[in-house]
Amino acid sequence: MSQNFNRLLTGIAASALVTALGIASPAFAQTATDSTTAAPTETSGADIVVTAQKREQKLQDVPISMEVVSGQKVADFAAADFKAVQNFVPNMFVQQTNGNDTIYIRGFGSPPQNFSFDQAVSVYMDGVYAGKMRQALNPFFDVARVEVMRGPQGALYGKNTPAGAISVVSAGPTKTFQAALTGTYNFDLKGYDLTGYVSGPVTDTLSLRVATRVQDQDGYIKNLANGNEEPRNKLQLFRISALWEPSDTFDVSAKLELSNYERIGGLGVSTPDNTEQRPTLVRYADNYPLGREGYTNSSALGSVTANLKVGTHTLTSITGYSWFNGAVTNYFDQRVPGTGQVIENSVANKYPEDFHQFSQELRLLSPTGGVLEYVVGAYYDKSTYNVDPYLYYNILAFNLVSLNQTYFHQSARTLSGFGQATLRPANGLRLIGSLRYTNVQKDGTFSGKLLSGQPFRPLTSASGSIDEGLVDPSITVQYDVSRNLMLYAVYGRGSKSGGFVSNTLGTKDATFIYKPERSRNWEAGFKSTLWDGRATLNVSAYDTKFTDLQTSSYSSTLQTYITGNAAQATSRGVEGSLRIAPSRYFDITASAAYMDIKYDKYPGAPCLATAQGPAPAGVCDLSGRRPPYTSKFTGNVSVHGRVDISDYKLDGTAILGGRSGFFNSDDQSPNYGYQKGYAKLDLRIQFAPQDERWHIALIGKNLTNELTSGSAFRLPAPITTVSRAIMFVEPPRNIAIEAGVKF
Secondary structure (H helix, E strand, O other): OOHHHHHHHHHHHHHHHHHHHHHHHHHHHHHHHHHHHOOOOOOOHHHOEEOOOOOOEEHHHOOOOEEEEEHHHHHHOOOOOHHHHHHHOOOEEEEOOOOOOEEEEOOEOOOOOOOOOOOOEEEEEOOEEEOOHHHHOOOOOOEEEEEEEEOOOOOOOOOOOOOEEEEEEEOOOOOOOEEEEEEEEEOOOOEEEEEEEEEEEOOOOEEEEEEEEEEEEOOOEEEOOOOOEEOEEEEEEEEEEEEEEEEOOEEEEEEEEEEEEEEEOOOEEEEOOOOOOOOOOEEOOOOOOOOOOEEEEEEEEEEEEEEEEEOOEEEEEEEEEEEEEEEEEEEOOOEOOOOOOEOOOOEEEEEEEEEEEEEEEEEEEOOOOOOEEEEEEEEEEEEEEEEOOEEEEEEHHHOEEEEEEEEEEEEEEEEEEEEEEEEEEEOOEEEEEEEEEEEEEEEEEEEEEEEEEOOOOOOOOEEEEEEEEEEEEEEEEEEEEEOOEEEEEEEEEEEEOOEEOOOOOOOOHHHHEEOOEEEEEEEEEEEEEEHHHOEEEEEEEEEEEEEEEEEEEEEOOOOEEEEEEEEEEEEEEEEEEEEEEEEOOEEEEEEEEEEEEEEEEOOOEEOOOOOOOOOHHHEEOOOOOOOOOOOOEEEEEEEEEEEEEOOEEEEEEEEEEEEOOEEOEOOOOOOOOEEOOEEEEEEEEEEEEOOOOEEEEEEEEOOOOOOOEEEEEEEOOOOOOOOEEEEEEOOOOEEEEEEEEEO
């Protein structure tokens, strides 16, 4: 990350905040007057509008098991990434590591060990596909809502959505002047988080919105090597949005987002490998020989969306460009668990990455309300990806020091056509059929080089090409029993293209390519609105099967990563949500999920820690076993209450989210690799005038102070002189104060 880019984004962010104050001040009095005359409004669960099916629809009318997290809730709890919102969405889990974070839905996701994996849960930023987590590293910034769709979404969302899709919709320009500035200081992380935006009309047909976020916060783990609290997070985000509406039949919106993120320090701590998980908040890691530990990422995301009325139809074009450049540097805690002894650094790595993507989507939407509705379209993208890791080994048992670098390059092209038709043969009945065909072409090369020392493993090279045609159909039957009760049943398929092993020493042509994975989903459920719209109850049951599930896991026996395909895996379960809002002064929302998941067939897998007897070459059969990172039960309860005090109001929101125990190591060790069940409580208490021109709030996260780990693995001998477990610890309790003004 260049210092110039860092300074540029900081300057842009600071300028936008100053602009917000400077522009807004003259209009403050008028805005305040208008606000006091408007009656407060509340949005019920039945009124939430989503675009999950490429049209604006009420959530209760969409035949998909999904959760919607409002932009207000994201802002209230200062959520910056997907990990921060997983407690709001049952059956969604984010695996956190020093390298790649991974999203799992219903137990399925693409493991972080192989950097070139596309995600099985794809993210769409304002309609632009983001298949790599680096593209959407800090997505929750000035957002309108986050739509989480569970299960295959292969037809309308298309590329690489066999497990689910997440659509992040940012806030757009407004036709009236609006501005806000919010500042948060975290007492435990000893740092600040500033956000602000300015939005409003420039002319009768053009509106603009400028938003920014600047964060600088310390970490929660003490590094005894340098005295720092790690990981320290420094973030600068800037987005400008424009909406041009020259006529009733044509409009264009454009958005450009720049981000700069720096994480100084690591998350991994040493613990014993023969006891249950005992994560601590102390580590010892020096910065040798690959430079400062941490992560840097600079990125840009741009989109242009145009809508043209063609008779009674709407033609939509979405053009996107995405780029990121960054590197993660990992050292591991050098402490011997239970002692004050520090051992010599045994292994370190650094992963520089560079990615470019251009995409274009065209779709035609029919008018609604007739016997037949449809959407047809085409999609194209082209991308390049490079990752060139440095791999360092200092193995005292072999008197060996080795510094290697591998080089991986991939170019890819996707071309697909899709369509969805809705037929209304009878009153209240809808038959929905969808189909997408996708052709994917990829070329990849891999090679390695010894930079210094002695060879640790043989240096190899590989190359390959992929040309695949994937078909994803779906059929949905939807029936309105009454105005307030809808039933639906879905059969759908999803797929994710094959790819290449990108960062494993010893990769050869024979192990370079892994196959595409495919999913099949049966689902049925209902959505109901009760109590004159003051309550909603939604329930769904599903059966999802994956074939050729793409996997990558660390084998302590072989001391390397094994990347390939598991034969089959099945997830079955039930998901439900309930919202009750008897008045604008009180509401309660509860969501829960039960999941039963297992590998149906998985020969040739890395052995588990509990494997009995000799295992040839460290390879076992995991058929019938539960995959890691999957809990049987997940759920959350959110309670909001409000009390009016003359011209002021006191708001309180408490969110309790939790899950049952799960294995969070690849080898499923019942000791260091098992995270016990937990519940974490977040709380926000806010005081403000009725018109909300300003507010002050106290925010507490993880008030139950549950010390949990996102993932774990065993660092074995002879890689290290003392075998131990490394755990990536999640934040403990932290409390912040927030103040904000609106203009």
